[in-house]
Amino acid sequence: MRSHLLNDLTAEHYRRSVTEGVERVAARLATTERPFTGVTVDALAPRVERIDLDRPLHDTTAALDELEEIYLRDAVYFHHPRYLAHLNCPVVIPAVLGEAVLSAVNSSLDTWDQSAGGTLIERRLIDWTTARIGLGPAADGVFTSGGTQSNLQALLLAREESKPGRAAWEEGASLASLRILASEVSHFSVKKSAKLLGLGQDAVIPVPVDQDKRMRTVALAHELERCRQDGLTPMAVVATAGTTDFGSIDPLPEIAELCARYGVWLHVDAAYGCGLLASVRHRDRLAGIERADSVTVDYHKSFFQPVSSSAVLVRDAATLRHATYHAEYLNPRRMVEERIPNQVDKSLQTTRRFDALKLWLTLRTMGADGIGELFDEVCDLAREGWRLLAADPRFDVVVEPALSTLVFRYIPAAVTGPDRIDRANLYARKALFASGDAVVAGTKVGGRHFLKFTLLNPETTAADIAAVLDLIAGHAEQYLGESLDRAS
Structure with missing residues (x-):
C-alpha cells in the first residue's frame, strides 16, 4: 500500500491520478446543463449505503467511476448561472490551483x-x-x-x-x-x-x-x-x-x-x-x-x-x-x-x-481589482434584478439591494389568503429544486415565506433571472390551480 503514499517515489502516480480526477471534473463542468439533477435523498442514499467500505476497488479509475455515480453526476454546481440560492460563489482558477x-x-x-x-x-x-x-x-x-x-x-x-x-x-x-x-x-x-x-x-x-x-x-x-x-x-x-x-x-x-x-x-x-x-x-x-x-x-x-x-x-x-x-x-x-x-x-x-x-x-x-470587478458585476446584476421584480406585478420584493441579494415572493393576481400564498411559494421553491432547472433559497419576513436570490455568479444574466422568475410563477400557479381543484 506504500504505492499510494505521496513522496518522491510516487510522483508520477500522483500526477496521473490527479490529472484523471481533474479531467473528470472539467468534463462535468463543461457539460452541466442544469445546476442540479433533481435527485432525491431516497434515490441517492441507497447508492451510497450499498458500497462496502471494507472492500476497496484498488483502482483509481474504478473509484472515480463510482464517484461519478454517487457524487459528481448529482452534485449541486455553483458555477451554473441559475444557481441562485445561498452564499456559494463560483471559484476562480488560481484559487483552485492553490x-x-x-x-x-x-x-x-x-x-x-x-x-x-x-x-x-x-x-x-x-x-x-x-x-x-x-x-x-x-x-x-x-x-x-x-x-x-x-x-x-x-x-x-x-x-x-x-x-x-x-x-x-x-x-x-x-x-x-x-x-x-x-x-x-x-x-x-x-x-x-x-x-x-x-x-x-x-x-x-x-x-x-x-x-x-x-x-x-x-x-x-x-x-x-x-x-x-x-x-x-x-x-x-x-x-x-x-x-x-x-x-x-x-x-x-x-x-x-x-x-x-x-x-x-x-x-x-x-x-x-x-x-x-x-x-x-x-x-x-x-x-x-x-x-x-x-x-x-x-x-x-x-x-x-x-x-x-x-x-x-x-x-x-x-x-x-x-x-x-x-x-x-x-x-x-x-x-x-x-x-x-x-x-x-x-x-x-x-x-x-x-x-x-x-x-x-x-x-x-488576478489582482485585487480583478476580484473587485467580479463582485461589482454581481452587485450591478442585483440592481437589474430588483428593477425586474419591482416592475413585475406577480412579485413583491422586500428591499432594494445593497449587495447582491434579492428577497421576494410570488403574489397571485386573484385574491387569496396569506397562508395559501405561503404554501404556493414553498411549493414553487421545492418544485424548482426537484426539476433541477434552477436553485433558489427561502426565508421568512414578518412570519411569511419568501424566496431569495443570492447572486454571486458574474455569468448570471438578467435574462437568467427573468427566466427563473417565470419558472417560479409557473410552479406557484400550478399549485394554486391544483389546490382549487382539490377544494372543489
Missing part, C-alpha cells in the same frame, strides 16, 4: 516548524486585509474555517476585554451581566457564540431594523442606555456588513460613534460584504468599518475562493492573547522570546490548513 498545491504539500499552519513560508504568506495576507479595512498599524488577525468561527473568536476577545470578562477569568465572577447587541437580522452565529461563551439565554439583545433591514441607531442608543441603567455591561455591538438574508449594511459610522461613546467593543461581521474591500466602484459602502475593534471576512463568499477561506481581524494585536495557550510540545513560551512566529498563538484551532495560499495565488494572478 487548493491542489496546499493539499499535496499538506502544511499545517499552527507552527513555524510545520509551515515555514506558509506562515509568512498568511501573515502578509492578514496585513493586506487589515490595511484594506484601515484598522491601523497595530492590527493583526488569523485565518479561520468560516464566518461562524471568526464571529466566535471576535466575541471571545470582546468578552475577555470587558471588565466582567476579566473578573470572571481572574476571580471567578459571574458573566450574567454581559450583553451583546446585534440587529434582529444578524447572523445566527452571534447567538450560538453567546451560548458557547457561557453567557445567558438573554445575553443577545436584538436591535430593531429599519425598512431597509439596517440596524436602527436610535434603537441601539436606547438599548445601550437601558443596559447602563439596569447595571448590565454591553460586551459588544455586532454590526453587519451584508446580512445573510438581505445583504443589508448597517450604518457603520453611526454605530461606531455610539460604541465609542459607551466604551463598547465594535465587531463588524463583513463575511458577505467583504468583497467591497476589493471593489473599485462600491468601496464607500463600507465606510466606518475602519473604526471596528474586530472584523469577520469570508473570502469564500465574495472573493470567489473555495471553501474554506475566512479570517478574523483585530485593531489591536494584543487582544489575540486571549486565544493563546502554550504547550511544551508545540509552542512553548520561549518561542515568543525567540520571535518564532507560531500562528497557533492567535487561533482557536491547532492543526489548520494553508487556506491562505488560495487567496495569495488569486491576488498574484
Whole structure:
C-alpha cells in the first residue's frame, strides 16, 4: 500500500491520478446543463449505503467511476448561472490551483516548524486585509474555517476585554451581566457564540431594523442606555456588513460613534460584504468599518475562493492573547522570546490548513481589482434584478439591494389568503429544486415565506433571472390551480 503514499517515489502516480480526477471534473463542468439533477435523498442514499467500505476497488479509475455515480453526476454546481440560492460563489482558477498545491504539500499552519513560508504568506495576507479595512498599524488577525468561527473568536476577545470578562477569568465572577447587541437580522452565529461563551439565554439583545433591514441607531442608543441603567455591561455591538438574508449594511459610522461613546467593543461581521474591500466602484459602502475593534471576512463568499477561506481581524494585536495557550510540545513560551512566529498563538484551532495560499495565488494572478470587478458585476446584476421584480406585478420584493441579494415572493393576481400564498411559494421553491432547472433559497419576513436570490455568479444574466422568475410563477400557479381543484 506504500504505492499510494505521496513522496518522491510516487510522483508520477500522483500526477496521473490527479490529472484523471481533474479531467473528470472539467468534463462535468463543461457539460452541466442544469445546476442540479433533481435527485432525491431516497434515490441517492441507497447508492451510497450499498458500497462496502471494507472492500476497496484498488483502482483509481474504478473509484472515480463510482464517484461519478454517487457524487459528481448529482452534485449541486455553483458555477451554473441559475444557481441562485445561498452564499456559494463560483471559484476562480488560481484559487483552485492553490487548493491542489496546499493539499499535496499538506502544511499545517499552527507552527513555524510545520509551515515555514506558509506562515509568512498568511501573515502578509492578514496585513493586506487589515490595511484594506484601515484598522491601523497595530492590527493583526488569523485565518479561520468560516464566518461562524471568526464571529466566535471576535466575541471571545470582546468578552475577555470587558471588565466582567476579566473578573470572571481572574476571580471567578459571574458573566450574567454581559450583553451583546446585534440587529434582529444578524447572523445566527452571534447567538450560538453567546451560548458557547457561557453567557445567558438573554445575553443577545436584538436591535430593531429599519425598512431597509439596517440596524436602527436610535434603537441601539436606547438599548445601550437601558443596559447602563439596569447595571448590565454591553460586551459588544455586532454590526453587519451584508446580512445573510438581505445583504443589508448597517450604518457603520453611526454605530461606531455610539460604541465609542459607551466604551463598547465594535465587531463588524463583513463575511458577505467583504468583497467591497476589493471593489473599485462600491468601496464607500463600507465606510466606518475602519473604526471596528474586530472584523469577520469570508473570502469564500465574495472573493470567489473555495471553501474554506475566512479570517478574523483585530485593531489591536494584543487582544489575540486571549486565544493563546502554550504547550511544551508545540509552542512553548520561549518561542515568543525567540520571535518564532507560531500562528497557533492567535487561533482557536491547532492543526489548520494553508487556506491562505488560495487567496495569495488569486491576488498574484488576478489582482485585487480583478476580484473587485467580479463582485461589482454581481452587485450591478442585483440592481437589474430588483428593477425586474419591482416592475413585475406577480412579485413583491422586500428591499432594494445593497449587495447582491434579492428577497421576494410570488403574489397571485386573484385574491387569496396569506397562508395559501405561503404554501404556493414553498411549493414553487421545492418544485424548482426537484426539476433541477434552477436553485433558489427561502426565508421568512414578518412570519411569511419568501424566496431569495443570492447572486454571486458574474455569468448570471438578467435574462437568467427573468427566466427563473417565470419558472417560479409557473410552479406557484400550478399549485394554486391544483389546490382549487382539490377544494372543489
